[in-house]
Amino acid sequence: MPRQGNKQQRRARVATYEKGQARIEEILDAAADVLINQGYKKLTLRQIAMQAGIKVGNLTYYYRTKEALLKDLLEKILFVYLDEMDRIVEASGDSPENRFVAIIEYLIEDLHTQRTTRFFPELWALANHDTYTAELMDNMYAAERRALRKLIEAIKPQLDERQTRQLALFISCSIEGMTMFVGAGKNQENNLQAMKKLACKSFLQLIEQASP
Amino acid sequence: MPRQGNKQQRRARVATYEKGQARIEEILDAAADVLINQGYKKLTLRQIAMQAGIKVGNLTYYYRTKEALLKDLLEKILFVYLDEMDRIVEASGDSPENRFVAIIEYLIEDLHTQRTTRFFPELWALANHDTYTAELMDNMYAAERRALRKLIEAIKPQLDERQTRQLALFISCSIEGMTMFVGAGKNQENNLQAMKKLACKSFLQLIEQASP
Amino acid sequence: MPRQGNKQQRRARVATYEKGQARIEEILDAAADVLINQGYKKLTLRQIAMQAGIKVGNLTYYYRTKEALLKDLLEKILFVYLDEMDRIVEASGDSPENRFVAIIEYLIEDLHTQRTTRFFPELWALANHDTYTAELMDNMYAAERRALRKLIEAIKPQLDERQTRQLALFISCSIEGMTMFVGAGKNQENNLQAMKKLACKSFLQLIEQASP
Amino acid sequence: MPRQGNKQQRRARVATYEKGQARIEEILDAAADVLINQGYKKLTLRQIAMQAGIKVGNLTYYYRTKEALLKDLLEKILFVYLDEMDRIVEASGDSPENRFVAIIEYLIEDLHTQRTTRFFPELWALANHDTYTAELMDNMYAAERRALRKLIEAIKPQLDERQTRQLALFISCSIEGMTMFVGAGKNQENNLQAMKKLACKSFLQLIEQASP
DNA sequence: AATGAATGAGCGTTCATTCAT
DNA sequence: TATGAATGAACGCTCATTCAT
Numbered sequence: 057m058p059r060q061g062n063k064q065q066r067r068a069r070v071a072t073y074e075k076g077q078a079r080i081e082e083i084l085d086a087a088a089d090v091l092i093n094q095g096y097k098k099l100t101l102r103q104i105a106m107q108a109g110i111k112v113g114n115l116t117y118y119y120r121t122k123e124a125l126l127k128d129l130l131e132k133i134l135f136v137y138l139d140e141m142d143r144i145v146e147a148s149g150d151s152p153e154n155r156f157v158a159i160i161e162y163l164i165e166d167l168h169t170q171r172t173t174r175f176f177p178e179l180w181a182l183a184n185h186d187t188y189t190a191e192l193m194d195n196m197y198a199a200e201r202r203a204l205r206k207l208i209e210a211i212k213p214q215l216d217e218r219q220t221r222q223l224a225l226f227i228s229c230s231i232e233g234m235t236m237f238v239g240a241g242k243n244q245e246n247n248l249q250a251m252k253k254l255a256c257k258s259f260l261q262l263i264e265q266a267s268p
Numbered sequence: 269m270p271r272q273g274n275k276q277q278r279r280a281r282v283a284t285y286e287k288g289q290a291r292i293e294e295i296l297d298a299a300a301d302v303l304i305n306q307g308y309k310k311l312t313l314r315q316i317a318m319q320a321g322i323k324v325g326n327l328t329y330y331y332r333t334k335e336a337l338l339k340d341l342l343e344k345i346l347f348v349y350l351d352e353m354d355r356i357v358e359a360s361g362d363s364p365e366n367r368f369v370a371i372i373e374y375l376i377e378d379l380h381t382q383r384t385t386r387f388f389p390e391l392w393a394l395a396n397h398d399t400y401t402a403e404l405m406d407n408m409y410a411a412e413r414r415a416l417r418k419l420i421e422a423i424k425p426q427l428d429e430r431q432t433r434q435l436a437l438f439i440s441c442s443i444e445g446m447t448m449f450v451g452a453g454k455n456q457e458n459n460l461q462a463m464k465k466l467a468c469k470s471f472l473q474l475i476e477q478a479s480p
Numbered sequence: 481m482p483r484q485g486n487k488q489q490r491r492a493r494v495a496t497y498e499k500g501q502a503r504i505e506e507i508l509d510a511a512a513d514v515l516i517n518q519g520y521k522k523l524t525l526r527q528i529a530m531q532a533g534i535k536v537g538n539l540t541y542y543y544r545t546k547e548a549l550l551k552d553l554l555e556k557i558l559f560v561y562l563d564e565m566d567r568i569v570e571a572s573g574d575s576p577e578n579r580f581v582a583i584i585e586y587l588i589e590d591l592h593t594q595r596t597t598r599f600f601p602e603l604w605a606l607a608n609h610d611t612y613t614a615e616l617m618d619n620m621y622a623a624e625r626r627a628l629r630k631l632i633e634a635i636k637p638q639l640d641e642r643q644t645r646q647l648a649l650f651i652s653c654s655i656e657g658m659t660m661f662v663g664a665g666k667n668q669e670n671n672l673q674a675m676k677k678l679a680c681k682s683f684l685q686l687i688e689q690a691s692p
Numbered sequence: 693m694p695r696q697g698n699k700q701q702r703r704a705r706v707a708t709y710e711k712g713q714a715r716i717e718e719i720l721d722a723a724a725d726v727l728i729n730q731g732y733k734k735l736t737l738r739q740i741a742m743q744a745g746i747k748v749g750n751l752t753y754y755y756r757t758k759e760a761l762l763k764d765l766l767e768k769i770l771f772v773y774l775d776e777m778d779r780i781v782e783a784s785g786d787s788p789e790n791r792f793v794a795i796i797e798y799l800i801e802d803l804h805t806q807r808t809t810r811f812f813p814e815l816w817a818l819a820n821h822d823t824y825t826a827e828l829m830d831n832m833y834a835a836e837r838r839a840l841r842k843l844i845e846a847i848k849p850q851l852d853e854r855q856t857r858q859l860a861l862f863i864s865c866s867i868e869g870m871t872m873f874v875g876a877g878k879n880q881e882n883n884l885q886a887m888k889k890l891a892c893k894s895f896l897q898l899i900e901q902a903s904p
Numbered sequence: 905a906a907t908g909a910a911t912g913a914g915c916g917t918t919c920a921t922t923c924a925t
Numbered sequence: 926t927a928t929g930a931a932t933g934a935a936c937g938c939t940c941a942t943t944c945a946t
Contacts, residue, residue, distance in 0.1 A: 312935080324911095923930085
């Protein structure tokens with residue numbers, strides 16, 4: 057997935073000038089808004105155009121098909137997470153344990169945002185039937201696991217790669233699974249902090265007691 | 269795995285004869301097929317009817333609205349899991365630890381079946397848009413947590429209710445989160461067994477080391 | 481329009497036995513009920529069958545098509561009015577003026593019944609596109625005018641036939657026109673009595689002052 | 693006879709250009725055609741679109757719902773009559789009696805036009821099912837009665853308001869009632885002129901002999 | 905006589921997409 | 926770039942009708 061700082065190239069077929077580039081960002085922001093606030097079912101060109109303050113005709117000038125728009129939207133959203141992973145793993149100056157706890161807490165806090173709560177279940181469902189979505193999701197989760205692995209390694213260098221990979225996968229699964237239960241508006245929402253504590257404790261225990 | 273000793277009365281208002289009852293099951297099976305293979309976006313009356321080998325008019329004879337059909341479909345799907353929970357929790361004659369491990373292993377094995385792998389992400393997405401789905405899912409997961417709580421209690425009776433509730437929630441989240449990674453056809457599928465071991469070890473540790 | 485007392489033969493294709501004949505009357509009564517209380521739009525086979533307490537399948541046993549049922553319904557309803565006209569005109573033992581006033585008052589009172597208020601506008605509209613309805617309506621109104629003519633003749637024997645015909649037509653028009661204004665539930669409903677008085681006064685004046 | 697000095701703004705949300713405005717008028721004309729020639733039962737979006745020579749999709753571009761289209765259609769039709777009432781009542785320079793006779797003759801002549809003959813029975817029937825239609829019709833007839841009242845007042849100033857109101861209502865009823873009998877193509881059509889004479893004579897008599 | 909089951913046509917409506925201006 | 930206009934396909938749903946039992 058090509059990334060150049062924050063200036064990733066969109067798929068939109070046009071927009072050679074600055075104004076067009078800005079419009080594209082407006083469109084994608086509008087689409088994200090609609091998806092988050094009204095759900096996938098209402099994510100129609102009409103709604104996106106209305107949210108962006110333009111007409112459908114103009115929207116289709118930038119994106120010939122809805123599919124193309126959705127791809128750009130998906131990339132834009134996932135890019136945020138990828139970026140965040142990079143930043144977290146590069147942050148230093150503290151003990152690996154503390155950094156590990158920080159990342160776990162960040163991830164769990166994040167899945168309580170409207171965006172993550174509503175977006176990801178849609179993406180998991182989409183990934184079941186759309187290989188492009190599946191690929192992109194895989195890439196993003198691979199990046200997450202890479203980040204986790206680095207920290208696990210720092211905490212317990214004796215473990216071999218297989219072990220760290222499996223630990224990272226297990227931790228990632230555990231956290232993602234919370235989305236449907238303690239995500240924004242979900243009925244176990246009030247247990248979010250308890251889950252954070254249990255997660256940190258459990259994951260650290262698991263790492264430290266792993267036999268090399 | 270049909271709920272035993274339960275007449276499985278569907279919501280459909282008609283179908284008093286055997287032929288009609290059979291047709292209703294065919295319709296629900298067809299709907300499940302479509303949902304699994306094509307996603308809820310394509311879960312239309314026309315698709316369901318086609319899959320069932322009948323015409324839309326006949327489908328609406330059994331289910332006057334799509335909503336009614338979806339309700340029956342959901343209940344049919346979730347009852348299977350509810351039923352399983354009941355049976356597992358009632359199984360006895362072994363140590364609580366062993367029963368706990370058995371249930372964890374069962375749940376993880378199950379999410380590797382095609383049906384579970386594909387159904388649940390669809391249902392989570394659906395629950396994002398439809399409150400009835402959300403409610404039914406909540407009920408099912410509540411039953412799962414009840415089952416887990418009973419075993420946790422048996423393993424460590426000193427814990428208070430709040431603690432067992434939170435432990436059950438954490439464990440349930442962890443397991444559900446695996447669906448998108450080690451489910452049938454997912455790209456970490458080969459790590460299923462490793463996840464089972466890690467899960468059992470980690471969860472038991474967490475329970476035993478919980479301070480009352 | 482064949483009439484044999486009140487035992488007119490229905491168009492229904494079957495019903496050779498008594499039970500069947502009774503059922504047909506039930507069906508027509510049910511249809512009239514639905515038409516009056518729910519309007520033409522909801523006059524569906526489903527509704528009629530439900531009102532009659534039978535199933536649609538059985539309804540179509542008696543009436544192969546909806547059109548056939550509607551024809552019978554139309555005849556049945558119009559027959560009531562025809563019958564009434566006959567009776568009124570045959571009533572005697574009073575002065576022609578009094579009998580004339582009685583019939584005018586009866587007609588105006590009648591158009592304040594739910595049935596007449598709701599039924600006739602439907603029929604006028606139907607008669608615009610359906611010649612059979614148009615014919616039946618013409619027959620009924622011709623009978624009404626015949627009745628009126630006989631009374632006009634009795635009141636003022638000097639008038640020639642052309643004059644009595646025109647007077648009868650004018651009077652009939654005037655009365656029918658009230659339906660949409662002082663019919664049941666219409667917004668000039670409270671002026672019904674005033675219209676009755678004006679009508680009687682005006683019509684009698686017109687007859688008496690007609691120059692032969 | 694379009695309402696003069698009135699921009700005839702339709703309810704349609706779009707159509708900012710001339711082409712769109714023209715299309716809207718075409719649509720309404722098409723709808724009127726269908727209503728007149730086929731009745732409101734066949735007044736479907738598909739029929740209207742076909743008559744207008746466009747596709748249903750385009751029709752719904754101009755009118756998002758059938759209800760909105762019907763509202764515009766009704767207003768367009770009724771405005772013509774409302775406008776005519778205004779003009780007639782404002783015409784002056786003659787004796788009130790002559791103006792009264794003129795308006796009666798105009799109204800009766802008008803109901804012999806194809807449009808009036810076929811439209812109004814449909815509208816009365818529609819008003820039976822649809823409150824908005826009922827309201828609009830009421831407004832139009834109220835305007836007609838206002839016009840008649842002014843003339844009755846001018847002819848016989850001694851009458852109180854209640855009396856003029858009732859006279860106007862009675863006259864309006866009488867005229868409307870002729871539609872189904874002497875309207876265009878109806879079987880008493882040839883008595884139209886006789887009805888005109890009887891109506892004028894009868895109504896004037898009624899007004900003049902009313903006791904204050 | 906009566907019913908359940910099934911069909912096909914049509915309904916109003918939504919939507920992504922195309923195109924001329 | 927941007928918009929209004931137009932299209933075609935599909936949606937959920939209603940309904941009259943047919944038919945086997």
